[in-house]
Amino acid sequence: MIQPIARVASSLLSLYMMVIFIRIIMTWFRGVHYGRAYLFLTSITDPYLDWFRRNTPVRLGMMDFSPVVGILALGFAQNILTEVAHTGTVTMSFLLLVIVSSVWSVVSFFFTIFLILGLIRLAGILAGLDTGGGRFWIVIEQILNPVLQVVVRPFLRGRFTNYRDSLLIYCGVLLAVLVGGRFLLRFILALIGQIPF
Incomplete structure (x- = not known):
């Protein structure tokens, strides 16, 4: 029923x-x-x-x-x-699988969005498209910069770097988290799948 x-x-x-x-x-x-x-x-x-x-x-x-x-x-x-x-x-193991998968979906969604924004900003700098400080680049920086500072700060350890290098570090870290997170997720899901209840 x-x-x-x-x-x-x-x-x-x-x-x-x-x-x-x-x-x-x-x-x-x-x-x-x-x-x-x-x-x-x-x-x-x-x-x-x-x-x-x-x-x-x-x-x-x-x-x-x-x-x-x-x-x-x-x-x-x-x-x-x-x-x-x-x-x-x-089953409890199914609930755990859904919870872990859902949490990773949220996390990877946000990381992917911010990675895409970082790549767009980096491409603009490398191509010299942002020399006029247009509205588009200002909006991207307003969204991107708070997250960029949090991600890059541990790697700089008080040193200063230019914006392009900070973006390179930022994009590399987010990409590493997304790739590493995917492998970690598979490992965790395999462990949860072995739970008998």
Whole structure:
């Protein structure tokens, strides 16, 4: 009896996640009037997303990552419901697998975003595209610099370096964390998979 209910609930969560993705993409195009469809989407997605905006500290400058956390929470619940739909039960080892995978998904998402921003900024410096101090580069630096300082500070040990070298260190560290984290994740998941309960 529980498996069909879990199957329906899992499908509904998948549909709701797609609706949230559509809502997020629509916010990228400010000034476009979507009409009633947009009002309907906001009425069913904003209460959920607003809860994460209020209760998760994942706003960095102008970038609000709370929808990512909200979607990951739905994904976590959907994974559990899918497991119940297939097996009828959820084991402790499965819950641990989902928790560890979800945490890594959040961490790797943020590291990837900041790595991409660092690479864009570095490419701009190397290509000489940022000589005018345009608005685009200013926005990227406003987002990037607080994280860059935290990442690079332990490697400089009080020494000063130019911005390009700091970006090289920053991108290298983030790339190493992403690659190393992926191997560590596989190792941890293999260990959890051996838990008998």
